[in-house]
Amino acid sequence: MNKIKIIGAGLAGCEAAWQIACRGLPVELYEMRPALLTPAHKTGMLAEIVCSNSLGSENKNDRISAAGILKEELEIFNSLILSCAKKSQVPAGGALAVDREKFSSLVTEKIISHPNIKLIREEVKSIPDDLAIISSGPLTSNALANELKNIAGERIYFYDAVAPVLMKESINFEKVFVSGRYGRGDDYINCPLSKEEYLNFYDALINAERNLPHDFEKNKYFEGCMPVEALADRGIDTLRFGPMKPRGLIEPRTGREPYAAVQLRQDNADGTLFNIVGFQTGLKWGEQKRVFAMIPGLENAEFVRLGVMHRNTSVNAPAVLDKFLRLKSRENIFLAGQITGVEGYMESTAMGLAAGINAAMLMSGKNFPVWPRESAIGSLINYLMTTEPKHFQPMNMNLGIFPPPSQKIKGKQDRAKFFRDNALKAMRNEFQENSSLLTSNPSL
Numbered sequence: 373m374n375k376i377k378i379i380g381a382g383l384a385g386c387e388a389a390w391q392i393a394c395r396g397l398p399v400e401l402y403e404m405r406p407a408l409l410t411p412a413h414k415t416g417m418l419a420e421i422v423c424s425n426s427l428g429s430e431n432k433n434d435r436i437s438a439a440g441i442l443k444e445e446l447e448i449f450n451s452l453i454l455s456c457a458k459k460s461q462v463p464a465g466g467a468l469a470v471d472r473e474k475f476s477s478l479v480t481e482k483i484i485s486h487p488n489i490k491l492i493r494e495e496v497k498s499i500p501d502d503l504a505i506i507s508s509g510p511l512t513s514n515a516l517a518n519e520l521k522n523i524a525g526e527r528i529y530f531y532d533a534v535a536p537v538l539m540k541e542s543i544n545f546e547k548v549f550v551s552g553r554y555g556r557g558d559d560y561i562n563c564p565l566s567k568e569e570y571l572n573f574y575d576a577l578i579n580a581e582r583n584l585p586h587d588f589e590k591n592k593y594f595e596g597c598m599p600v601e602a603l604a605d606r607g608i609d610t611l612r613f614g615p616m617k618p619r620g621l622i623e624p625r626t627g628r629e630p631y632a633a634v635q636l637r638q639d640n641a642d643g644t645l646f647n648i649v650g651f652q653t654g655l656k657w658g659e660q661k662r663v664f665a666m667i668p669g670l671e672n673a674e675f676v677r678l679g680v681m682h683r684n685t686s687v688n689a690p691a692v693l694d695k696f697l698r699l700k701s702r703e704n705i706f707l708a709g710q711i712t713g714v715e716g717y718m719e720s721t722a723m724g725l726a727a728g729i730n731a732a733m734l735m736s737g738k739n740f741p742v743w744p745r746e747s748a749i750g751s752l753i754n755y756l757m758t759t760e761p762k763h764f765q766p767m768n769m770n771l772g773i774f775p776p777p778s779q780k781i782k783g784k785q786d787r788a789k790f791f792r793d794n795a796l797k798a799m800r801n802e803f804q805e806n807s808s809l810l811t812s813n814p815s816l
């Protein structure tokens with residue numbers, strides 16, 4: 373019988389392998405560690421957690437969150453990663469944090485003892501010709517990343533240079549105005565700054581704590597996507613000729629161009645999220661919240677994603693993937709995990725689960741499942757599919773990517789409950805007809 377090859381036994385690869393194997397199909401799972409380590413992985417254990425040991429919040433009592441909804445959905449499919457995380461949980465308030473060694477040992481043990489999974493410790497350097505899932509993660513080895521680049525064209529990123537993304541409804545619309553430059557269109561939300569506001573903001577920005585060294589801009593990988601603070605280092609007016617240029621923006625209240633302006637651009641097809649144009653940044657996360665709250669209109673901004681700049685091999689999903697997570701140009705190749713353009717441990721796991729089930733269906737000659745738009749998994753996939761490719765940037769699970777409710781729901785918890793109820797209902801409706809898809813291994 374043919375096997376499904378999976379490249380990379382991280383969070384997504386192990387989840388995909390498990391979902392396929394538990395449906396009775398054989399898997400060859402390739403992992404290059406320990407012979408070849410990535411810059412962040414330290415061991416040969418499968419599903420090694422490279423940084424924080426928190427897998428995000430859980431839904432408990434009345435505290436509902438987007439990350440919690442995603443976990444509830446993963447539970448419906450008996451996710452291996454979620455189950456091992458719960459068995460190695462350490463106290464962390466409302467979050468699901470793990471003892472990282474125990475967690476990886478449990479996943480490794482489950483994978484190597486499954487009769488349908490063959491683990492092969494080897495670096496894969498080229499894209500297979502047969503049915504395969506690439507789940508080699510943000511730190512994909514160079515040989516494979518270059519191969520992927522040949523297929524995905526220039527639409528593969530080796531670094532993340534991400535500007536913060538915020539909820540539209542948290543913007544103070546009394547201070548901002550909607551307009552394109554020179555009155556062309558109404559695609560942008562503009563935050564005008566007076567001279568005094570600009571100077572205060574500038575001062576806070578250049579003195580804020582950074583993750584990145586001050587000589588960061590010399591790094592050739594980042595030409596063309598300079599962090600906003602590095603641009604500011606070049607001189608007091610650089611930003612006013614760059615991302616804070618006021619040219620052609622007429623403030624309705626004064627009838628004049630402001631001294632400087634920050635522009636916000638729609639980030640998802642539903643128009644619930646906006647990013648700060650040109651504000652990719654390596655400032656520490658707490659500092660981003662403090663400094664960007666000084667921009668008029670963003671005093672109470674609710675950030676769903678803060679800026680990051682780090683190595684991250686991932687594709688431009690809306691341009692190169694189909695809705696089943698396959699490369700449009702190679703329908704036998706699925707992508708899973710962070711490399712699809714999601715960000716985060718559980719988001720990567722979810723894209724492993726979806727790609728694994730999709731690949732298993734393809735191999736068994738069955739129809740692909742439909743991941744409901746109302747669900748957390750469906751919302752992540754929808755984000756990957758519908759975002760404007762030119763402005764695509766990786767995304768984590770957040771309330772802003774669920775389909776917007778037809779009526780405004782006040783209060784974050786009420787909104788979260790609404791999304792949770794809809795998500796779980798849609799999942800059950802969709803999958804109860806084909807219950808073999810729901811329960812991959814009840815004895816886990």
Ligand SMILES: Cc1cc2nc3c(=O)[nH]c(=O)nc-3n(C[C@H](O)[C@H](O)[C@H](O)COP(=O)(O)OP(=O)(O)OC[C@H]3O[C@@H](n4cnc5c(N)ncnc54)[C@H](O)[C@@H]3O)c2cc1C
Binds near residue numbers: 382
């Ligand atoms: C430095 C860093 C820190 C991060 N910190 C966090 C955090 O704190 N919280 C969070 O939620 N997310 C974090 N992320 C983002 C993301 O959630 C994790 O990277 C997550 O592990 C991604 O899961 P994955 O399965 O896609 O990739 P991985 O878990 O990285 O798994 C990929 C696997 O593929 C293997 N591999 C690579 N190339 C090959 C090849 N050619 N052949 C065979 N095997 C190969 C690797 O060795 C690895 O085991 C971080 C990312 C990075 C890079």
